[in-house]
Amino acid sequence: MTSVTDTDTITTIDRIRARHDDAVHIGTGCDIAADVDIIIDTDATITIGDRVSIRRGTTLQANTGGHIVIGDDVAIGENVVVSAMTTIRIGRGAGISNMVDIHDHNHRPRTHENLAPGEPITPWASGFDAAPITIEAGAVIANKVSITAGVTIGQNTRVGANAVVSASLAPNATAVGVPARVVTRTPGPLDPEQPRQQLRIGWFGTSLMEHYEAHNPRLSTQADLPDIGQQLEVTEWRNRGYVHALITGWSIHYPWITILSDNRGEGGATSRNVLANLRAAVDDGGRWDLAVVGVGINDVWRHHQGRHDEAVGIDEYDTNICAALDLLTNHARRTLVIGEPPMGWDPSIDVPAANRDLADYNRRARRAAEDHRALFVDIWDDITYTATCFGWSPTTPTAPATGAPSVWTDGVHLSEQGDEAIRQMVARQITTHRILDGLLTLDRLDRATATREYR
Incomplete structure (x- = not known):
């Protein structure tokens, strides 16, 4: 793993800002690995709050018209992929472990309605369906979890390793499995600034x-x-x-x-x-x-x-x-x-x-x-x-x-x-x-x- 010193952090963040200008905002006290890949297309933005940690091998991709918003004090592990065509929001204090996949879009079915006559056979020929994803404050996502379009993961909720989250999850819960299902609920404080x-x-x-x-x-x-x-x-x-x-x-x-x-x-x-x-x-x-x-x-x-x-x-x-x-x-x-x-x-x-x-x-x-x-x-x-x-x-x-x-x-x-x-x-x-x-x-x-x- 690449060691990140204060000088390295400044160099990495300056490089990101110089490349993307107003399309990216990065707060103070952030720790971003040198090989984090940030991709921002036309009319897209990425906003990163204060004291955010993003480890090596992670990709943040805001496709055309897409937005990624990461709150304060978020920790994102290694080899995570976050790809937005609409909006992906990660609330403050959330933890995203290694090799998590977060896509707010899916390939549409290859039907006559979705393919133009004579369209070449390509992975993207039928287009995409999309819906925003929200990971609320304090949620913790374990290794190798996949989070699909349209999902909200509630505050303080824990998602177990290898789960596939294809439907929204309540706050203060533990969810596991494919598809992820709530197995326990525990009372806990909710962020008063988080809109219901x-x-x-x-x-x-x-x-x-x-x-x-x-x-x-x-x-x-x-x-x-x-x-x-x-x-x-x-x-x-x-x-x-x-x-x-x-x-x-x-x-x-x-x-x-x-x-x-x-x-x-x-x-x-x-x-x-x-x-x-x-x-x-x-x-x-x-x-x-x-x-x-x-x-x-x-x-x-x-x-x-x-x-x-x-x-x-x-x-x-x-x-x-x-x-x-x-x-x-x-x-x-x-x-x-x-x-x-x-x-x-x-x-x-x-x-x-x-x-x-x-x-x-x-x-x-x-x-x-x-x-x-x-x-x-x-x-x-x-x-x-x-x-x-x-x-x-x-x-x-x-x-x-x-x-x-x-x-x-x-x-x-x-x-x-x-x-x-x-x-x-x-x-x-x-x-x-x-x-x-x-x-x-x-x-x-x-x-x-x-x-x-x-x-």
Whole structure:
């Protein structure tokens, strides 16, 4: 190993600065081996913080439009390769051991779409997909680990030797294997200056999703509860129901993530209204990691109530939900469509006939979801099963006796049991398909799109 004295360090850093000028920034007190290879292409940069150590044989390559950012007090071992087409960030105090490979890009498949006619056979002919990589403060990466595009490795997390990190890892964890999986978690201090990762979830639907509850803060403040019989003024509406329960559960399951819930459910909304709400949200710059759509019950209900101006026929419903999913293709990373539950009772309409129509609308929603590569959650059978166990009949639907359990409060809106049933079904599908886990790893996009989207 080449010994690095103060004079050698100055010579090495001066050589790097002279070669790359403003494209490189190197802080104070750095220890960089003489044979470290720094490659910076057009419109690319490398930023190295203070007191960074980079040992022999390591390569830092910022490809055209790519950026490498290394925080203070980082130690990088021997024969490490860091190659960026978008951005690779290594947080302060992180340790990267020998022969680690960090690439924020991959070769695209050799398909007709990715190869120009007559293109020579070269390793790069099909182009690249790319997504930023973040190694957060205090993380330690052992020998011969490979870290792939889009991954975030949380603060203080340790990755065992020879692992392949292809999905993001939580902070304060130990991960091993191919692919790397968390095997232990330990509490530890997090850097307050490290921004928390965020997931934004948008909800577009009816009152089943909106689920407003009249509230006064004293009603839930244990140290200041009102006396029985005391009158309080309603001071706010708050969203509750299955959406609130899901967000609460996810915030506990992923405590290192800030989950932002953008609930745009609207009481009485038909697919017409939901589409208009979504368009307004998109016009306001709305973008979501996960968008959830649930609509149809009011389209049918209004028809059976004789409110034909508000009702939405099944063909228009099909058009509306497809238009909504078209919009979300470009404004949400993943989309989930929740089927509507059956109606329980309504003395003013023929409920079995309305439910037959609503089942047809759900079939259209399922087909639209499949056509748009969205996940469809069918809640009909589970709600029906639970309701019948509570004593409800789908052929002769009537309101339950006072105090009897029910999945509905008024025959259409959900009770706590109904909300819990939907929460369980949605949570199960989200977990089975690893939706939130997948969203923690950034999507790999073609190189040009990645450069633009992740700038």
